[in-house]
Amino acid sequence: MAVVDRKLTQRGEERRTQLMEFAAARFAQKGFHPTSVAEIVEGIGVGKGVFYWYFDSKEALLRAILADAQRDLRRRQRAAITDGATPMERIERGIRASIQWSVNHTDHFRLVQFAATDEQFRAGVLKGQQVAVRDAAVHITEAMEAGEIASGDAALLAQFMIGVHTYLVLQVVQGQIEATDAVIDAAVSFCLHGVTGQRS
Amino acid sequence: MAVVDRKLTQRGEERRTQLMEFAAARFAQKGFHPTSVAEIVEGIGVGKGVFYWYFDSKEALLRAILADAQRDLRRRQRAAITDGATPMERIERGIRASIQWSVNHTDHFRLVQFAATDEQFRAGVLKGQQVAVRDAAVHITEAMEAGEIASGDAALLAQFMIGVHTYLVLQVVQGQIEATDAVIDAAVSFCLHGVTGQRS
Amino acid sequence: MAVVDRKLTQRGEERRTQLMEFAAARFAQKGFHPTSVAEIVEGIGVGKGVFYWYFDSKEALLRAILADAQRDLRRRQRAAITDGATPMERIERGIRASIQWSVNHTDHFRLVQFAATDEQFRAGVLKGQQVAVRDAAVHITEAMEAGEIASGDAALLAQFMIGVHTYLVLQVVQGQIEATDAVIDAAVSFCLHGVTGQRS
Amino acid sequence: MAVVDRKLTQRGEERRTQLMEFAAARFAQKGFHPTSVAEIVEGIGVGKGVFYWYFDSKEALLRAILADAQRDLRRRQRAAITDGATPMERIERGIRASIQWSVNHTDHFRLVQFAATDEQFRAGVLKGQQVAVRDAAVHITEAMEAGEIASGDAALLAQFMIGVHTYLVLQVVQGQIEATDAVIDAAVSFCLHGVTGQRS
DNA sequence: AATGAATGAGCTTTCATTCAT
DNA sequence: CATGAATGAAAGCTCATTCAT
Numbered sequence: 001m002a003v004v005d006r007k008l009t010q011r012g013e014e015r016r017t018q019l020m021e022f023a024a025a026r027f028a029q030k031g032f033h034p035t036s037v038a039e040i041v042e043g044i045g046v047g048k049g050v051f052y053w054y055f056d057s058k059e060a061l062l063r064a065i066l067a068d069a070q071r072d073l074r075r076r077q078r079a080a081i082t083d084g085a086t087p088m089e090r091i092e093r094g095i096r097a098s099i100q101w102s103v104n105h106t107d108h109f110r111l112v113q114f115a116a117t118d119e120q121f122r123a124g125v126l127k128g129q130q131v132a133v134r135d136a137a138v139h140i141t142e143a144m145e146a147g148e149i150a151s152g153d154a155a156l157l158a159q160f161m162i163g164v165h166t167y168l169v170l171q172v173v174q175g176q177i178e179a180t181d182a183v184i185d186a187a188v189s190f191c192l193h194g195v196t197g198q199r200s
Numbered sequence: 201m202a203v204v205d206r207k208l209t210q211r212g213e214e215r216r217t218q219l220m221e222f223a224a225a226r227f228a229q230k231g232f233h234p235t236s237v238a239e240i241v242e243g244i245g246v247g248k249g250v251f252y253w254y255f256d257s258k259e260a261l262l263r264a265i266l267a268d269a270q271r272d273l274r275r276r277q278r279a280a281i282t283d284g285a286t287p288m289e290r291i292e293r294g295i296r297a298s299i300q301w302s303v304n305h306t307d308h309f310r311l312v313q314f315a316a317t318d319e320q321f322r323a324g325v326l327k328g329q330q331v332a333v334r335d336a337a338v339h340i341t342e343a344m345e346a347g348e349i350a351s352g353d354a355a356l357l358a359q360f361m362i363g364v365h366t367y368l369v370l371q372v373v374q375g376q377i378e379a380t381d382a383v384i385d386a387a388v389s390f391c392l393h394g395v396t397g398q399r400s
Numbered sequence: 401m402a403v404v405d406r407k408l409t410q411r412g413e414e415r416r417t418q419l420m421e422f423a424a425a426r427f428a429q430k431g432f433h434p435t436s437v438a439e440i441v442e443g444i445g446v447g448k449g450v451f452y453w454y455f456d457s458k459e460a461l462l463r464a465i466l467a468d469a470q471r472d473l474r475r476r477q478r479a480a481i482t483d484g485a486t487p488m489e490r491i492e493r494g495i496r497a498s499i500q501w502s503v504n505h506t507d508h509f510r511l512v513q514f515a516a517t518d519e520q521f522r523a524g525v526l527k528g529q530q531v532a533v534r535d536a537a538v539h540i541t542e543a544m545e546a547g548e549i550a551s552g553d554a555a556l557l558a559q560f561m562i563g564v565h566t567y568l569v570l571q572v573v574q575g576q577i578e579a580t581d582a583v584i585d586a587a588v589s590f591c592l593h594g595v596t597g598q599r600s
Numbered sequence: 601m602a603v604v605d606r607k608l609t610q611r612g613e614e615r616r617t618q619l620m621e622f623a624a625a626r627f628a629q630k631g632f633h634p635t636s637v638a639e640i641v642e643g644i645g646v647g648k649g650v651f652y653w654y655f656d657s658k659e660a661l662l663r664a665i666l667a668d669a670q671r672d673l674r675r676r677q678r679a680a681i682t683d684g685a686t687p688m689e690r691i692e693r694g695i696r697a698s699i700q701w702s703v704n705h706t707d708h709f710r711l712v713q714f715a716a717t718d719e720q721f722r723a724g725v726l727k728g729q730q731v732a733v734r735d736a737a738v739h740i741t742e743a744m745e746a747g748e749i750a751s752g753d754a755a756l757l758a759q760f761m762i763g764v765h766t767y768l769v770l771q772v773v774q775g776q777i778e779a780t781d782a783v784i785d786a787a788v789s790f791c792l793h794g795v796t797g798q799r800s
Numbered sequence: 801a802a803t804g805a806a807t808g809a810g811c812t813t814t815c816a817t818t819c820a821t
Numbered sequence: 822c823a824t825g826a827a828t829g830a831a832a833g834c835t836c837a838t839t840c841a842t
């Protein structure tokens with residue numbers, strides 16, 4: 001029976017979550033490879049076997065963390081967007097939600113950054129990014145159709161906006177910037193002007 | 201005698217470069233940790249002793265690669281900027297030069313991405329980014345003083361621009377976008393509008 | 401209370417048998433060491449506790465399987481031999497019964513083969529073989545006394561016959577030979593000629 | 601570079617042989633699985649890395665040992681057979697050579713016995729046995745054509761002879777029989793009578 | 801300068817066994 | 822009787838680094 005098929009009790013579910021959270025923090029702090037399984041299980045005070053009761057491998061653990069994070073982010077974004085009346089409003093809400101989530105989950109953000117650099121995780125990250133770009137592009141396209149911004153490559157513009165967001169969070173994560181409302185407002189403004197500016 | 205102090209012959213210099221280039225390619229492809237020293241020396245067909253003749257450690261090798269890359273990028277940027285008549289022109293040239301360099305050195309770009317995720321290299325990357333931000337901020341400040349864009353946090357705007365650039369290159373590196381002139385123009389335009397848009 | 405002393409209910413007896421049969425099949429297929437206790441209990445859909453309720457250890461399980469098999473084989477042989485009028489007839493019946501049993505219990509046959517290669521089980525197998533040799537030698541000795549075959553080392557001849565039988569079954573087990581009546585007849589004939597041939 | 605492709609120096613060749621011999625002895629004594637790599641390297645007083653410098657895995661080591669043994673046995677058999685004038689003589693010489701070799705290489709003999717019981721090695725052993733059967737069958741067929749023994753299934757008879765040989769050696773290995781000339785003569789006689797007896 | 805061999809700490813992973821429920 | 826969770830020793834293996842030649 002593969003670990004993944006295991007039916008977990010309440011207690012088991014909690015252990016699994018505990019492992020994922022602790023590991024995510026360590027991976028984000030020290031890096032994935034430099035963090036050993038021994039360190040993780042010692043950190044939460046259990047035997048090594050516990051780890052392999054819940055995950056097939058250290059690699060599988062990271063994948064699970066990444067997948068969870070991706071799912072959660074997407075859920076937040078969608079929730080945030082729903083109340084936007086106009087395309088531009090939805091875009092803005094989407095950006096804000098993304099930044100907010102990333103700032104609140106810096107560990108996961110970092111893990112995604114790392115995962116993109118390692119062959120065995122790259123593909124997964126890519127797929128997630130494509131989904132995010134497509135999600136954002138939908139609204140940009142709508143704004144174009146509504147004449148709010150000039151027609152153009154919606155996906156490309158989406159990527160630029162994600163770029164601003166990503167880098168902003170990166171700086172926050174690295175302690176270079178504090179994620180105040182003013183800063184987030186500036187980023188949003190930058191993006192919106194970048195997008196609409198194409199009009200002229 | 202520390203390796204770093206060693207005076208190298210012509211041939212030695214070439215070996216060192218060969219090692220750095222091969223390693224950079226592998227690190228970029230597979231990741232730093234998953235690439236072993238053995239793999240590197242086998243890849244260029246020499247014994248392990250060669251590696252440790254030129255570098256103190258695998259870690260030192262990556263540091264050397266990163267430092268070299270940073271130095272080179274900065275040199276290109278400065279060269280590109282000199283002929284810009286106005287602050288805005290200099291900003292644009294800087295952006296273009298950065299994108300150009302990164303697209304031409306995707307391996308090094310990737311290594312910087314990785315280095316930011318690993319505790320032992322993070323500090324170095326940060327310092328480099330700060331330098332880049334400061335370099336760009338200088339020109340933004342000048343533009344502000346010249347009234348070309350509204351006053352504001354120059355460093356923040358610089359970071360947004362770097363964000364657009366970084367993400368664009370990331371997509372190129374990942375094969376999601378092709379770095380055509382049109383795309384680069386769009387990115388530059390996005391940045392300039394994002395920056396100047398603040399005026400209104 | 402040692403597991404072995406436990407009085408089992410009807411249902412308990414069945415569970416125990418089920419474990420032994422399933423384990424025997426796996427051990428024969430994959431080898432004893434490569435088969436884990438987890439695999440066995442998952443295979444029959446019970447928890448690990450069940451295993452240790454019926455057996456003290458994985459080792460004890462194999463010993464139990466081997467002992468059972470040995471007991472069963474011996475019973476069959478004795479039953480087969482009783483109706484033989486002459487020593488030679490009894491020998492022939494014994495050989496046939498052994499081959500028949502082994503062909504019908506290839507898993508157990510394989511386990512004996514393995515057990516002979518592992519220090520911790522070797523002694524048990526040896527004792528079993530000695531019993532088998534002694535059993536067969538009795539009839540050979542009788543044949544010698546009856547003048548049906550030349551005097552000689554009865555135990556040695558018995559071993560040769562067991563060798564033919566063992567190897568034949570081995571080939572059957574390995575799918576090299578099909579255990580048709582013709583093949584078994586040939587084996588019996590080979591043995592009888594080998595034994596009686598000594599006369600001339 | 602796979603370990604197997606490694607060019608070894610004189611010293612390296614010796615180490616490799618030393619590892620194979622020591623491991624063969626331990627595997628034969630305790631069994632393959634119960635013998636750890638740590639035990640082997642400690643036994644010859646080297647670091648763990650040495651093992652993996654010469655072999656890809658513990659499994660690969662056993663395969664190498666088995667292949668070597670098989671090659672050696674076959675060489676001996678062929679050498680022994682060449683001077684046999686008649687088919688029957690060649691058969692006899694082949695049997696004697698096989699027994700002799702096995703008795704002189706009880707460790708390897710035991711390893712083959714084990715290998716046949718473990719899924720991951722079984723196939724290799726089988727192929728070796730098929731070769732041996734075919735080799736022997738050639739001469740039996742010749743004897744049949746020469747009218748020295750009755751026509752029949754040569755391969756089957758070959759297997760019976762190998763069975764006698766195998767079991768004899770097994771008993772020697774297990775200390776049940778001493779491999780005196782008399783015993784070997786008896787085995788040979790048993791086989792020859794078993795084979796020729798088919799005539800009548 | 802260079803090589804092949806060696807080192808050994810430390811890694812990921814397995815698994816027989818135990819135990820609270 | 823039975824389960825899922827936990828244990829932790831020990832396994833196989835890796836790899837940065839060193840060293841004799």
